[in-house]
Amino acid sequence: MEKYVEEYLKKNGIEYRLYGHPAVFTCEEAEIHCKDVPGMACKNLFLREKDTGKFFLVIMPASERLAMKKLEKILGIKKLAFAKEEELFYILKLTPGAVSPLGLVNDMNKMTQTVVDSKVWNADELSFHPNLNTESIALSNTAFRKLITSFSAHPRIADLD
Numbered sequence: 001m002e003k004y005v006e007e008y009l010k011k012n013g014i015e016y017r018l019y020g021h022p023a024v025f026t027c028e029e030a031e032i033h034c035k036d037v038p039g040m041a042c043k044n045l046f047l048r049e050k051d052t053g054k055f056f057l058v059i060m061p062a063s064e065r066l067a068m069k070k071l072e073k074i075l076g077i078k079k080l081a082f083a084k085e086e087e088l089f090y091i092l093k094l095t096p097g098a099v100s101p102l103g104l105v106n107d108m109n110k111m112t113q114t115v116v117d118s119k120v121w122n123a124d125e126l127s128f129h130p131n132l133n134t135e136s137i138a139l140s141n142t143a144f145r146k147l148i149t150s151f152s153a154h155p156r157i158a159d160l161d
Contacts, residue, residue: 001130001137008105012150016137019127023134025097027062030136037136039125044099046088046112047071050079055091059101059128059148060117060160067160071115074158098133104151105131114148114155121145121157 001018009016019037024030027043034041041062048055056075060066072080088094091111092103104112120126127138139147148155 001135002132005102005105005130008102009147012146014139014143014147014150016130016139016143018130019136019138020134021136023097025133030062034127034136037127037138039127039138040120040123042120042126042128044101044103044128046083046092046094046099046103047080048083048087049075049077050081052077055083055087055112056080056115057092057099057101057104057112058115058117058160059120061119064117064119064161071158071160074160075115075156094131098129098131100129100131101147101151102129102131107151110152114152115160116148116155116157117160118157119161 021033024033030041042059043062045058045066047058068080085096091107093106094103124141125138126144127136130137
């Protein structure tokens, strides 16, 4: 785990367990290499509204597919798409395959709205990459909520399936 991520977690009193594994770029690869990581596996999607350029980090169960039209309706926007690789790096300082809620540490201008699936928000324990796709962290529900609210006082919680 990168030092700045570790320091952020420590500074905010967020307890976690760290697990190393081979690099994974897809949820399918994670199913193979991250079997020993406890908790609900999450996928993190960095999206943008095409017309306005608003950005969204969507956190949802890795086992589910995002219904983009439903999310557009929930957010009251017209057209969502995956953000460009350059936008992902500029705003969250991440590369594809390593998108994580912890990327919000790097969003100094608060350009990203966080959207959390209600299944993730209510999970007892969950896991995701800590900005590197060669590691995963597991967090309790309390630790996850503390993490998300440390970035945004008002994350959007929604039923995304």
